[in-house]
Amino acid sequence: xxxxxxxxxxxxxxHVTGAHRGTQSGAGFEFTGHRALAEGGDPRRLxxxxxxxxxxxxxxxxxxxxxxxxxxxxxxxxSASMAVQGQHDKWQSLVDLTRSLxxxxxxxxxxxxxxxxxxxxxxxxxxPPTQRRAATLAVADRLLQSRPMGRPAAQGLLQxxxxxxxxxxxxxxxxxxxxxxAFIEQLLAAxxxxxxxxxxxxxxxxxxxxKGRGLLRLQDSETGQHRLVxxxxxxxxxxxxxxxxxxxxxxxxCERLGRPPLIIEDAFHPDQITRYFHAAA
Amino acid sequence: xxxxxxxxxxxxxxxxxxPWLVPARQPVLWSHLGLLPADxxxxxxxxxxxxAAMLAWIAVTLALAGPYLPEATSxxxxxxxxxxxxxxxxRSMDQxxxxxxxxxxxxxxxxDDSKAKIAKRLIAExxxxxxxxxxxxxxxxxxxxxxxDFTQKxxxxxxxxxxxxxxxxxxxxxxxxxxxxxxxxxSDRVYTGSRIVLLVxxxxxxxxxxxxxxxxxxxxxxRIALYWIYIRSYYSxxxxxxxxxxxxxxxxxxxxxxxTAEELKAAQDAADESIPERxxxxxxxxxxxxxxxxxxxxxxALKNAIDDVGRLEAHPxxxxxxxxxxxxxxxxxxxxxxxxxxxxxxxxxxRRTWQ
Numbered sequence: 001x002x003x004x005x006x007x008x009x010x011x012x013x014x015h016v017t018g019a020h021r022g023t024q025s026g027a028g029f030e031f032t033g034h035r036a037l038a039e040g041g042d043p044r045r046l047x048x049x050x051x052x053x054x055x056x057x058x059x060x061x062x063x064x065x066x067x068x069x070x071x072x073x074x075x076x077x078x079s080a081s082m083a084v085q086g087q088h089d090k091w092q093s094l095v096d097l098t099r100s101l102x103x104x105x106x107x108x109x110x111x112x113x114x115x116x117x118x119x120x121x122x123x124x125x126x127x128p129p130t131q132r133r134a135a136t137l138a139v140a141d142r143l144l145q146s147r148p149m150g151r152p153a154a155q156g157l158l159q160x161x162x163x164x165x166x167x168x169x170x171x172x173x174x175x176x177x178x179x180x181x182a183f184i185e186q187l188l189a190a191x192x193x194x195x196x197x198x199x200x201x202x203x204x205x206x207x208x209x210x211k212g213r214g215l216l217r218l219q220d221s222e223t224g225q226h227r228l229v230x231x232x233x234x235x236x237x238x239x240x241x242x243x244x245x246x247x248x249x250x251x252x253x254c255e256r257l258g259r260p261p262l263i264i265e266d267a268f269h270p271d272q273i274t275r276y277f278h279a280a281a
Numbered sequence: 282x283x284x285x286x287x288x289x290x291x292x293x294x295x296x297x298x299x300p301w302l303v304p305a306r307q308p309v310l311w312s313h314l315g316l317l318p319a320d321x322x323x324x325x326x327x328x329x330x331x332x333a334a335m336l337a338w339i340a341v342t343l344a345l346a347g348p349y350l351p352e353a354t355s356x357x358x359x360x361x362x363x364x365x366x367x368x369x370x371x372r373s374m375d376q377x378x379x380x381x382x383x384x385x386x387x388x389x390x391x392x393d394d395s396k397a398k399i400a401k402r403l404i405a406e407x408x409x410x411x412x413x414x415x416x417x418x419x420x421x422x423x424x425x426x427x428x429x430d431f432t433q434k435x436x437x438x439x440x441x442x443x444x445x446x447x448x449x450x451x452x453x454x455x456x457x458x459x460x461x462x463x464x465x466x467x468s469d470r471v472y473t474g475s476r477i478v479l480l481v482x483x484x485x486x487x488x489x490x491x492x493x494x495x496x497x498x499x500x501x502x503x504r505i506a507l508y509w510i511y512i513r514s515y516y517s518x519x520x521x522x523x524x525x526x527x528x529x530x531x532x533x534x535x536x537x538x539x540x541t542a543e544e545l546k547a548a549q550d551a552a553d554e555s556i557p558e559r560x561x562x563x564x565x566x567x568x569x570x571x572x573x574x575x576x577x578x579x580x581x582a583l584k585n586a587i588d589d590v591g592r593l594e595a596h597p598x599x600x601x602x603x604x605x606x607x608x609x610x611x612x613x614x615x616x617x618x619x620x621x622x623x624x625x626x627x628x629x630x631x632r633r634t635w636q
Contacts, residue, residue: 081312178313219308228327238318
């Protein structure tokens, strides 16, 4: 199973030891200051020089920050548009990403949580923050079995904030972001307290304008609406412009949260995420 | 007024709402239509196609219901006459004019046709030139054969005249009963305008006294004008004028004295009695109806006859026109076909995938 690396640039406030910089003092290599031995410092970290410098002659002990675990949440959009097959299967990409993330998180010693939303938060797929590998790896398999039936929308994403851990978490928001602009704004605002990595699953079919002439009868995967499209150069130009504008809008929205979107337009590969975090550092 | 042959088919009109209610089949599934820019032209095209589908269905349904305008009669005042064409179809009409057939000429063309053919052609020309007249046609030999009731339809008249030429004529000629049949044609008809019986024959016949009386009454009562076009061939006797010695009397020798006026008058009377043509002519002249006979020995006589009838035509006549039932479905089928072709074209332009 393929693993990827992720990192954060904030301090975890968790108690559980892990791989990320934390605020908890303890066994670590990150020196944060001194402390009197009498106040509960670790005698193994006794600092002779600091003790001699102390005007009151107390024994001084070095204090280090402990590396802590963080909750990593996969917040997945399970609406019908995620299951539309284009050149690639977005649903398969989502499953692959889930499996890969669950594995990477457990390898990193972090807590993994899965929240899937269609019109509601899907309780049958919900995994609260845990380090149990059995639970985290199984969710990918269950996800594979539960392709959306009917035409669910993604309204549940707005409630997902209530299901997230209280403390700051790394949230992978996996969606195709095929939602109205207002919805995206609202969603990102609801997730503001967390470190959100917007993972945008797109298919070339969605991001490229159909070539040639003719008529195209389209049906919306979520609303079921029908629309006849008369393909012609004027429309194709407008379409291209609309797609460019949408990409720009998504970038603007995500920038306000501090992280650029990770746009995956081909089949998912874990290295894409690794590269994303390296570029962000 | 508009009526339908199968009104129940109109129930199918309800299905015309289908293009608006039921979405098109086999659309391409698209994750989010919000990605597409708004395009009023496409929407208009979509509505146009729905409208075309609805109209095509309506047109087909209406056509299936079989709309028609029922048969209608209308009367109008025209100028013309009601004419019964009474055409002799006896065997003698199948023969040619005789040795001097060149007596009847049309330009420089020598006429070799039978008398029936020539008569037929002349009548055809005559009726073709008078579209306002109402024609009826009776052929006769030993019986009267009514072939056409009164009609103003030229096509029917011409067809009846053409039909008169089929086959060979019969042996006998009963002109009295033919005239009776022609006269009775008018009996149960409202008097609407000039009435003419146009008798075309190449010979006459005796009429029994009872029938003579009846004919006189009939033609007077019905106010019928009689025109006789007498197709006179070489051996036929003239209708009027002095006669040669009555048949059967020996030819007087060169030394014999010239016949006196009384003798001539007596011979003429005898001829009027014995020669059917002369007899008829005299009979018709005497019964007090408008009557004219034309000896069709030359084209000019025929022309006179036709001109005479043309004058009569100037009288007002009430025409009853029957417009036949009109089937209105063919144009609807055409409309439906055109709309369906449009829809088929649009379907052909449709793409199954985004590629």
